Amino acid sequence: METKEEDNVVLIRLFKDDDIMECLKMACEKHDIETAIIIMGIGQVKDIQLGYFRSKGDYVKQNFPQPYEIISLSGNVSLQKDGYNFHIHACLGDIVKKTIGGHLIDAKVTAMAEIGLMKTKIKIIRRQDPETGLMAMHFD
Amino acid sequence: METKEEDNVVLIRLFKDDDIMECLKMACEKHDIETAIIIMGIGQVKDIQLGYFRSKGDYVKQNFPQPYEIISLSGNVSLQKDGYNFHIHACLGDIVKKTIGGHLIDAKVTAMAEIGLMKTKIKIIRRQDPETGLMAMHFD
Amino acid sequence: METKEEDNVVLIRLFKDDDIMECLKMACEKHDIETAIIIMGIGQVKDIQLGYFRSKGDYVKQNFPQPYEIISLSGNVSLQKDGYNFHIHACLGDIVKKTIGGHLIDAKVTAMAEIGLMKTKIKIIRRQDPETGLMAMHFD
Numbered sequence: 001m002e003t004k005e006e007d008n009v010v011l012i013r014l015f016k017d018d019d020i021m022e023c024l025k026m027a028c029e030k031h032d033i034e035t036a037i038i039i040m041g042i043g044q045v046k047d048i049q050l051g052y053f054r055s056k057g058d059y060v061k062q063n064f065p066q067p068y069e070i071i072s073l074s075g076n077v078s079l080q081k082d083g084y085n086f087h088i089h090a091c092l093g094d095i096v097k098k099t100i101g102g103h104l105i106d107a108k109v110t111a112m113a114e115i116g117l118m119k120t121k122i123k124i125i126r127r128q129d130p131e132t133g134l135m136a137m138h139f140d
Numbered sequence: 141m142e143t144k145e146e147d148n149v150v151l152i153r154l155f156k157d158d159d160i161m162e163c164l165k166m167a168c169e170k171h172d173i174e175t176a177i178i179i180m181g182i183g184q185v186k187d188i189q190l191g192y193f194r195s196k197g198d199y200v201k202q203n204f205p206q207p208y209e210i211i212s213l214s215g216n217v218s219l220q221k222d223g224y225n226f227h228i229h230a231c232l233g234d235i236v237k238k239t240i241g242g243h244l245i246d247a248k249v250t251a252m253a254e255i256g257l258m259k260t261k262i263k264i265i266r267r268q269d270p271e272t273g274l275m276a277m278h279f280d
Numbered sequence: 281m282e283t284k285e286e287d288n289v290v291l292i293r294l295f296k297d298d299d300i301m302e303c304l305k306m307a308c309e310k311h312d313i314e315t316a317i318i319i320m321g322i323g324q325v326k327d328i329q330l331g332y333f334r335s336k337g338d339y340v341k342q343n344f345p346q347p348y349e350i351i352s353l354s355g356n357v358s359l360q361k362d363g364y365n366f367h368i369h370a371c372l373g374d375i376v377k378k379t380i381g382g383h384l385i386d387a388k389v390t391a392m393a394e395i396g397l398m399k400t401k402i403k404i405i406r407r408q409d410p411e412t413g414l415m416a417m418h419f420d
Contacts, residue, residue, distance in 0.1 A: 002417075002418065002419055003419075004402045004419035005402075006400055006401040006402045007400070007401065009317070009398075009400045009402060011356075011400075011402050011404070011417075011419070013416070013417045013418070013419070016411070016412075037149070037179055037180050037256050038180070039179055039317055039319055039398070040317050040318070040354055040355065040356060041354055042354050042355050042367060042368075042369040044333055050233075050237050052209055052233070052234070052235050052237065053184055053209070053251055054235065060235055062236070062237055064237075069332055069333070069369060069381065069382055069383065070369065071352070071354065071369045071370070071371045071381035071382070072211070072212045072231070072352045072354040072369065072371060072381075073354070074180055074181055074182050074211065074212040074213070075180065075182050075254075076151075076180060076254065076256070087182060087254065088182075089182040089209060089210065089211045089212065089233075090211070091211045091212060091231050091233075091239060091352070091371050091379075091381060092381075093330075093332070093369075093371075093380065093381035093382050094332070095332050095334065095340055096342070097330050097332065097342055097344075097380040097381060097382045098380065099231075099239045099371060099379045099380060099381040100233065100237040100238065100239060101209065101211035101212075101231060101232075101233035101237060101239040102209055102211070102233050102237045103209065111333060111409075111411075111412045111414060112409070112412065112414060112416055112417070114355075114356065114367065114417050116317050116356070118149075118179070120146055120147070120149045120151075121146040121147065122144045122145075122146045122149060122151050124151070129251075129252070131156070131251075132156075132251045132252065134251060134252060136153070136252055137142075137151075137153045137252070137254050138142065138153070139142055139143075139144035139151070139153070177289070177319055177320050177396050178320070179319055190373075190377050192349055192373070192374070192375050192377065193324055193349070193391055194375065200375055202376070202377055204377075212351070212352045212371070214320055214321055214322050214351065214352040214353070215320065215322050215394075216291075216320060216394065216396070227322060227394065228322075229322040229349060229350065229351045229352065229373075230351070231351045231352060231371050231373075231379060239371075239379045240373065240377040240378065240379060241349065241351035241352075241371060241372075241373035241377060241379040242349055242351070242373045242377045243349065258289075258319070260286055260287070260289045260291075261286040261287065262284045262285075262286045262289060262291050264291070269391075269392070271296070271391075272296075272391045272392065274391060274392060276293070276392055277282075277291075277293045277392070277394050278282065278293070279282055279283075279284040279291070279293070
């Protein structure tokens with residue numbers, strides 16, 4: 001992993017076999033991120049796990065072992081009392097350009113990946129929503 | 141809806157049954173937005189209407205009542221003489237992670253959604269393009 | 281093409297028959313961009329070429345002549361010794377809202393397109409990676 005920060009932007013360059021979520025965590029620690037918005041996400045990954053929320057306690061996880069290009073990443077990172085919370089959705093494309101998408105749980109870089117974060121001073125507090133069981137975003 | 145602004149960034153957190161377009165309009169009014177770029181869009185929605193431009197006067201609308209994760213939102217918001225203009229394209233993913241996408245006309249939040257806007261001082265003027273009938277972006 | 285810059289944001293409005301990559305290059309030159317992140321990409325294009333990296337020297341290109349809405353663009357632009365390097369991934373949607381995605385090599389605007397760039401002072405150096413043959417991102 002290589003990272004670089006200027007003003008409120010952090011760019012992260014991931015190498016082969018890097019774990020996306022682990023590297024994001026390390027980059028956030030290195031650059032003292034409290035809250036950041038993901039403004040760029042491209043590259044190629046494999047061993048992907050995507051999630052889909054069906055109902056409280058019923059979160060549908062699906063594995064995609066084969067390589068997919070990262071078409072986009074959207075979401076945010078926020079420091080909570082127990083560590084970083086990542087809420088990231090990914091669009092991924094295969095060799096025939098067909099796309100899939102969902103909540104990004106896990107992925108490993110095949111060749112390279114490039115991620116951009118924009119720091120913001122907005123403090124995000126994640127609290128479990130009683131109705132859905134999801135970690136809802138709050139600002140107070 | 142909860143919203144928070146710091147520097148030029150506005151984060152919007154939508155709750156169950158919130159209407160995406162209505163809430164975006166309210167958030168824009170609350171935060172005095174003239175022009176903003178959508179830098180984040182994730183969550184889950186239902187009762188979705190997406191559009192595709194075929195030719196002048198022939199805009200193909202399609203309804204997707206079932207829930208889809210918002211994989212990405214891209215586009216912009218601009219204040220015009222007759223109110224806000226939203227030009228937003230959405231990528232959405234279903235339970236088997238298959239994605240769809242198009243011009244976002246309408247959608248209602250199922251569980252939650254998180255949207256990020258970046259204010260810019262660039263003034264966007266929307267004028268109908270005689271050839272396509274679309275509301276073209278101008279800067280003068 | 282019309283363009284406008286305020287602070288670190290450049291908005292680009294493309295017209296019918298504009299070539300996306302040529303216009304991006306012209307906009308980067310006009311606005312003295314060294315490095316920029318693509319923070320918005322919507323519109324409609326045709327004569328599209330998308331790429332997928334399979335292995336060193338085996339880059340799978342595929343043509344999509346018919347019109348597709350641009351659902352998202354993600355990536356970056358960086359000035360190198362031999363001119364601009366564009367690393368952009370696109371998600372595209374057809375008339376039935378089915379999406380495709382990959383590395384954007386080429387596309388021509390059908391009706392209009394709107395692209396947003398955010399300048400950053402981070403210097404990106406592209407060097408060929410011996411293992412993959414890809415132009416890897418470096419910061420030194």
